[in-house]
Amino acid sequence: MSDKVKFKIDGKECEADQGLNLVEAAKQNGIYIPTLCHLEGVKAAGSCRICNVKINGRFMTACTTPVSDGMEVENSTEDIKELRKIIVETLFVSGNHYCPACEKSGSCELQALGYRFTMLVPRFPYAFEPKEVDAKSTKLYIDRNRCVLCKRCVRSIKTKDGKSIFAVKGRGHNAMINIDHELAAQMTDEEATAAMDTCPVGSILKKERGYFTPIGRRKYDKKPIGSDIEESVTI
């Protein structure tokens, strides 16, 4: 048994295993810290910054921070919520997110964060930058208009012998996700579906399977993202 540590989130006494990252530690205590690039069980990247919290007065990403004894965490203050909303708005204007036409709409984590923060309109001008769609693979296609470069696919989708199927090409403003067509062609239908589900937005999609779940029964139609965590612990 690893050692338990005590810490506080927004004044609430919490307890978790030492060294566990703060997102998971908060989850065990029924507290939702919003994430986008984080994927449970995969090495944290800290790239989207949605999980920004204040730890002992300083901004840090919760997904990359191991919990330690006596930590004082601010998670739901008005300024942190506003900061997260700004990040979501930035992502909406920097990509081309046409929600009404997107296969992932209703089950998209970026959209769900927009709902959670009641984003009615982004405060920044839309970039409308041209992005390429790569539909050469037989099972999957990548729509980079919707990609938020969270790198979940790069970090977690591998072949059985550990080769990456997705990789980042270019740097900074030119960075984009590329797919290895040869390796992607060898994926099973289940693996392709899992890849689509790994993508938080509608960037990686399985071919021949659009608009599968009817409106009203999709993941975030009725309840905000994170509400399952908040309802999991009753005190």
Next chain:
Amino acid sequence: MSKPIVATTSLAGCFGCHMSLLDIDERILDLIELVEFNKSPVDDIKEFTKMCDIGIIEGGCCNSENVHVLKDFRKNCKILVSLGECAIMGGLPAMRNNIPIEECLQEAYLNGPSTKGHNPDGIMPNDEELPILLNKVYPCHEVVKIDYYLPGCPPRADLIWNALVALVTGDEMKLPYEVVKFD
């Protein structure tokens, strides 16, 4: 006290947002009691006849006529509301924003499946009576100041109803989770 006056228009939209307004069902009778309509496709009044309190804009700006109408609304309405994804972010018409305009026109009038081979002279609409296409489709708030935003494709009828009642009565607007959607 006279009733607040509402005007509505559909710019580069599909009229789906107006259909959703009608989706308030029998509450439309309450709406008639609450407000008076001026320029709007609902009553077919073509030009503003007086200053309006609320202007509801569906659709973004894809051509010079849209910009003209939107500026006219800004001049004649105290409050402007962007209704729906197209007004807020350009929506589906804005999918052309990443395609050069020449390519769009060629696809529509020369090379598209329904025009290929049927337009041997390569004629494209180009008359001074016709509005000029803009270089891209603009969200309304990038053309004039917009005061409120109601997202959705279309915005749910309850969202439109809640917003109108809040604007007319001055009460705080209700935004339940189920009605604020982007699709």
